[in-house]
Amino acid sequence: MENQIKSPTAAPAAPPDYNSHFVPGKNTGSAGPAVTPSAGLSVGYYVPQQPGTTPLYQPTGGTHAIQYQPGKYPVTQHAPVMWMPGPAPIPNCPPGLEYLAQLDNIHVLQHFEPLEWMTGYETNNRYDIKNNADQMVYIVTEDTDDFTRNAYRNLRPFVLRVTDCLGREIMTMQRPFRCTCCCFCCPCARQELEVQCPPGVTIGFVAEHWNLCRATYSIQNQKKENVMRVRGPCTTYGCGSDSVFEVNSLDGGSDIGSIIRKWNGFLSTMGNADHFEIHFPMDLDVKMKAMIFGSCFLIDFMYFESTPPRRSSL
Template sequence: MMSAVDQVISAQPESGEKTTLTADTDAGGYQPLGLKDLTKTNVLRVHQYLDVLEVLLGWERSNRYQICDADGKQILYGYEVGVCLARKVLGSSRGLVLKFSDNESQDVISLHRPLRCSTRCCWMCCHLQEMAIHSPPGTPIGTVREIWSCGAPVYNVYNLKEGLLYTIVGDCCHCRACGDVTFHVYEGPREKEDKVADLSKHWTGCRDIIGAANDFSLTYIKDIGVKDKLTIFGAVFLIGFNYFEKHCRC
């Protein structure tokens, strides 16, 4: 039987000549050759595949994602790398790694989420969630961290020097039925006139009710750099696991 990773790789288009990712350079800055399609779009649509076996058996399986542009063209394919037992026992609170490859089957992004308690009853005894973004894999470019709040969910986006880049703020009610839930991304501290992106979790009917798969869209309102786009992109999955994965919730 093929493993989840083998299935993912076999589902990719056949690769031609491989491109090479380069990280920061003194001369050219950040040049993600494997992410050239990302630089051309201001809308990313994240579709999580519905796993029928997971629904029927109640056994949490590795998540798989399709990332498309505004026209529905696939630009990235993502899959979860993790321990089977952790998925079953810890559910949405599990630590994990998400890997994303381009249409040439080359890994271009990886997201790293450590295992942490997800309860918010006490700031002093709980570790809030965070996600580290690497592009290319193995080269960190930023971090998204959950900020404790007693009302609307808040997340901060940091660069490698721990400088605050963006603040993500959601609605107080993030379990709205029959409607989309939107998180707003602001530059620096929260200022309405400095909004740079909107992150929306879409209502998908029965898929939402059973909590088996989620769809998101990320719309960049302002023209920002590729690094910043990728870091905000990582926030989509951290927020998804925190609020919209229903299996074995803490």
């Protein structure tokens, strides 16, 4: 039999730029290339390599919620997983964002990773995206190699893949590596997140701005023009209370939405099982809803992704 075991490669001297993981985005204002169906999933969608990472199920049809049997979902649950009914296509809307057009708030629930807490081994983050009816909207999975995760921890570059109930990747979020050894007010040390929807077509960026006492970000369009801004509290990590990040217009005159990190107790905090609640106007442009949604993950990694303790062997 042919030996299919690959020899381990040497550890890289610098974190990867993840060019092999996704198609570089094009800074265009269009909704992206047309997707033509073929056998199986549609062309241009990412299929997870590991079985069971994302449920690949066909919808039952109609407008009824999609229901799955126990054991078919990546996380062991005793109750069926209920999905939000699939909306009809919307003109000039990137495929997959039709769900956001029907919502004015969503919940981002991070999975608890027992292995990460017990061993100190950093694993890929996973999130469930739900609506107020506790119906699943999206699944978000991190795609980062083992060395980068455990060498750079919460400073790591990453690729987040957003998939729907069919397992299609409808959105990709990428955070490049930024050297934090420089002065914290230097532009090369400020964090940035690129949002692509559909994957390969950039719709905007989330850029960090230096501020003496609070977290400050700008939400930009595909041309890197500022559209909105996000301002966090003076103390981002609120012990015993929620942490509210306000989304405002550029002049600060009107409130557009908010990203709230909910306080769920010490056990949730120690287990890295964060819960975010995102609010935005119902009639807000769907691409701007996606950008506020993407801002939540950059905030999570920068302020709430606690590094598990390393277990030293005697």
